[in-house]
Amino acid sequence: MSSRSRITVILGACLAVAAVTVLAQREQPPRSSGSRSQADASAAIVASAQAVLATLDDAGKAKVQFPFDSTQKTRWSNLPSPMFQRNGLRLADLTAPQRAAVMTLLSVALSADGYRKVADIMHGDEVLRQTGGGRGQGRGPGGSGGGPSFGENQYYLAFVGAPAIGTPWMLQFGGHHLAINFTLMGANATMAPSLTGAQPASYSIEGRTVRPLGAENDKAFALVNALDPSQRTQAILNYRVPDLVLGPGQDGRTIQPEGIRASALTPAQQNMLWDLVREWTGIINDAFAAPRMADIRSRLNDTYFAWSGPTTNGSAAYFRVQGPTLVIEYAPQGGVDHIHTIYRDPRNDYGIGFMRQ
Amino acid sequence: MGSVSCASKLTAAALTLGATVLLSATASAHRLDECLQVARLDVEPDHIDLELDLTPGVAVASGIVGDIDGDHDGVFSPAERTAYAARVLERIVLQVDGQPLHGQLASATFPNADALRRGEGTIQLRSRVIVPSLSRGRHNVFFRNLYHPDGSVYAANALVPDSDRVRITAQHRDGDQREITIGYLMRDEDEVSQVSWWLGGLAGCALCVLFVMRLRVGALPRVLQR
Numbered sequence: 001m002s003s004r005s006r007i008t009v010i011l012g013a014c015l016a017v018a019a020v021t022v023l024a025q026r027e028q029p030p031r032s033s034g035s036r037s038q039a040d041a042s043a044a045i046v047a048s049a050q051a052v053l054a055t056l057d058d059a060g061k062a063k064v065q066f067p068f069d070s071t072q073k074t075r076w077s078n079l080p081s082p083m084f085q086r087n088g089l090r091l092a093d094l095t096a097p098q099r100a101a102v103m104t105l106l107s108v109a110l111s112a113d114g115y116r117k118v119a120d121i122m123h124g125d126e127v128l129r130q131t132g133g134g135r136g137q138g139r140g141p142g143g144s145g146g147g148p149s150f151g152e153n154q155y156y157l158a159f160v161g162a163p164a165i166g167t168p169w170m171l172q173f174g175g176h177h178l179a180i181n182f183t184l185m186g187a188n189a190t191m192a193p194s195l196t197g198a199q200p201a202s203y204s205i206e207g208r209t210v211r212p213l214g215a216e217n218d219k220a221f222a223l224v225n226a227l228d229p230s231q232r233t234q235a236i237l238n239y240r241v242p243d244l245v246l247g248p249g250q251d252g253r254t255i256q257p258e259g260i261r262a263s264a265l266t267p268a269q270q271n272m273l274w275d276l277v278r279e280w281t282g283i284i285n286d287a288f289a290a291p292r293m294a295d296i297r298s299r300l301n302d303t304y305f306a307w308s309g310p311t312t313n314g315s316a317a318y319f320r321v322q323g324p325t326l327v328i329e330y331a332p333q334g335g336v337d338h339i340h341t342i343y344r345d346p347r348n349d350y351g352i353g354f355m356r357q
Numbered sequence: 358m359g360s361v362s363c364a365s366k367l368t369a370a371a372l373t374l375g376a377t378v379l380l381s382a383t384a385s386a387h388r389l390d391e392c393l394q395v396a397r398l399d400v401e402p403d404h405i406d407l408e409l410d411l412t413p414g415v416a417v418a419s420g421i422v423g424d425i426d427g428d429h430d431g432v433f434s435p436a437e438r439t440a441y442a443a444r445v446l447e448r449i450v451l452q453v454d455g456q457p458l459h460g461q462l463a464s465a466t467f468p469n470a471d472a473l474r475r476g477e478g479t480i481q482l483r484s485r486v487i488v489p490s491l492s493r494g495r496h497n498v499f500f501r502n503l504y505h506p507d508g509s510v511y512a513a514n515a516l517v518p519d520s521d522r523v524r525i526t527a528q529h530r531d532g533d534q535r536e537i538t539i540g541y542l543m544r545d546e547d548e549v550s551q552v553s554w555w556l557g558g559l560a561g562c563a564l565c566v567l568f569v570m571r572l573r574v575g576a577l578p579r580v581l582q583r
Contacts, residue, residue, distance in 0.1 A: 083477045239530040242393060242510040249479075253397065254517040256525045333388070 039187040041108075041287035042165060046184070048105040049163035049171065055098045056089075064089045068161030068168060073181075073350055077248045078197050078340055080125075080148035080176035081156075088158030088172065102157050102173075109171060109182055114283030120212035121178050121196060122152040127203045128176075150176060168351060177340070179248070182284070183351035190292075190354070191284040192345035195248065199338040213339050216330055219276040221313035223305070226269050227260070234260035237308040241318040244331045244342045254346050257322045259306025273305055277321055280328050280343040299323045389476065390416040392505050396513040400498055400541055402522045405453070405486045407460055407500075409445070415476030417508050422474050425467070433467050441465075442482050448504035453488055454496050460484035491543050495526070498539040506535075513537040522546065 053061055066072035066087070077084035091099055107115045125133075129151035154175050161169030168185040177197030183190050198212040211217070227235055237258060245255055262273055274297055281292045296303070302324050309317030309332075316332035327344040347353050392413040399406040413421045425433050425441040433441075442465040451458050463485050468478025502511060511534040515525050518541075527540035 079477075083475075239532050239534050240510075241534070242391075242512060243388075243395075245395075245512055245514055255397070256515040256517055256528060258528065 035187070035287070035291075037287040038189070038291075041285045042184055042187050042189065045105070045109045045171070045189075045285070046163050046165055048101075048108045049159060049169075052098070052101045052105050052157070053159075053163070055095075055101050060089060060098075063087075064157060064159055065162065066158060066160045068170070070160065072158060072172070073160050073170060074251055076172065076174050076179035076181060076195070078177055078179065078195050080150055081154055083148050086156040086158075086174065088156040090153070091155050091157075092153035105157075105171070106173060106180075109285055110180075111282055111284065111286050111289060114285075117196065117212060117283060118173075118178065118180065120210050121198055122155060122175070123205065123210065124198050124200060124203060124212050125150050125154070125176050126152040128199055131200075133199070148176070168354065170350070180283075181350065183354070185351050185354040188351070188354050189284065189288040190345060190348050190351050191288075192343060192349045193251065194280075194283070194343050195341065196280075196283075196343075197338075197340045199333075201337045201339050213330075213341065216276070216279045216341065217339075218313065219272065219279065220307075220319050220330060221311065221317070223269065223272040223276055224307050224311050224317075224319070225313075226272060227265075231260055231264065231269075232311075234264065235305055235307050236311075237306055239308065241308045241331060243333065244329045244340050245320075246327050246329060246344060247340065247342050251349060255322075257302075257304040257306075259304040259320065259322075261301065262303040262305065262323075263301045265305075270300070273303075273321065277326070277328060280341070283343075296323060296326050299325065388412070388510075389414040390508060392417050392421065392509045394502055394504065394509050394511050396500060396502060396511070396537075397516050398498060398500060398513070398537070398539060399516040400518055400523055400525065400539060401520050402488075402543065403490070404488055405451070405458075405460075405498060406463075407449070407451070407482075407484045407486065409449070409482045409484070409502075411445070411480040411482070411505075412478070413473065413476065415474075417505075418474050418476050421480075421505070422470050425473075426470060431470050433470060438465050438467055445482060445504050446484055448502070449484075450499070450501040450503065451486055452499040453491070455499075456489075458486045458488065460486040493543050493545045496541055496543055498541070499536070500539075501536045503535075511535045515539045 053064070056064065072087060075087065077086075089098075089102075091102065094102065106118060110118065133148075133150045155178065156172075156174060158172040159169060160172060161167065163169050163171075165186065168183065170184070171180070171182040173180040173182075174195075177195075177199060179193075179195040180191065181194050196213060201213060201217075202209060202211045204210065224232070224235065244250075246253060262270055265273060274293065277296060278289075278293060281296065282289045284292070303326065304320075304322050306320045306322070307317060308319070309315060311317065314336065316334070316336045318329070318331050320330075321328040325345050325347050327342065327346060330339065330341045332339055345353070392411060395408075395410040395412075397408040399408075411421070423429070424444075425437055427437050427440070428434075439462070442462050446460060446462060449460070451460065461484060463483040464481075465483070466481040467473070468480070472478040473480070500513060502513070513530060513534045513536070515528055515537070518525065522544045524542045524544075525539060526542050527538075529538045529540075530536060
């Protein structure tokens, strides 16, 4: 082969690789066909979901199951019931074995940290109930037929689609300040969109202080304080953000990103950013969290970190991490003791990217 | 991994010993005395879609219910809904390159009066503003929300445009997000289509080269064969 031919081949190959890379990034949510560990995790989750169904009578099964293409998929909220009326099985209505089966399912579907976070949010709502959060029963900001129902019994489970290995289905678990929307399709899974929140943001049990979203808060403050003045100028927004921009009901919308690009951060700062992001991506079972993080990290140039508010930890500040396949928002509600957060994948919310593949 | 028994133990502890809230818990979980007004603007070559969501807290909701329910019968009639939406949109200032524009109401969704009065509902107004033909180059949209200025909090954002011809270049807001100026770059169709043709052609050639090389693996430089 002549040297001219070799150069042509090499140039062509480079061009092809670049084109394929660009096309792949633009058109497809990069999901793996599923590793062995993902397949094993999927099988375990399906088995646990079927174990829940096995504890139910026909009425219970009818209550928990919804067709995959039903509107139930997008019915979730941060609000307590009945301000937002949820469908599915309520924990308060379950027997002890049924409830244990539900909690086992969650422990299999989620990582250890994710399960603990969910449990801490639920316990936090129980604290809210016990300390007067639910005393609006039948008045004030109460919902239809009574005030908002707080407490760890007020969480609901629903299956959207039948739990199975070969067909897509979704596990929904939610209540006040919690909406887990876990879609499985074969060996792939996503937890986008999901919502976590906390009120109170800090409480104690048996002398132990619990902060359900404390790591998110602390890692974000550490990151913003690691920025130099020039980086802060790019990252810190000059306006107040009162609540989540892409919270419940905002499916399919993409806002223009703002803040500092991840590529403008030092390697150490980037690691802090990924560590922060992992607080949301790591809620899901570890088998699915690892490829998800790899995908997010590969989009360094198009990922942004934005901040609104004071930078002293202990203050109420909003932040957002946004990339082509990621939206994370953390929004304190008027103070540090009431937090809303959202986690989305604009290209794969509810597994729409899996369906395209 | 947290276990069920661990969770139950913690629950029992919470119930028996009681929980000490380190930071004050409020009786209600959500915004009470403010109206949250969220605006999203979708800037396209020939129009701007405005989405405005109004969520009044329970303490300010009765005033807004009274404003909508003109005959005070507790029901929002279609005429009352349309009239209210028009009053809200009259309080919206929208300009493109300094030229004031007025939108047409596209849709208005209301919760029932009781839900709104309880602070549980969101009014969703959708409006479309037709934009006169603009030249290629830089332009800006100015938005200001003057509705219910007392006791409101705001959010205003540009959505990523559907059209390749529009690229958002900047967003400037006042501190409360009552105002936003969106800078954008407009390209004409020929320019977009030319770029698309170039990119498409280039990608096509590259894929052909890759295909041929895969057929004749022997032609690959050794480093690429590994």
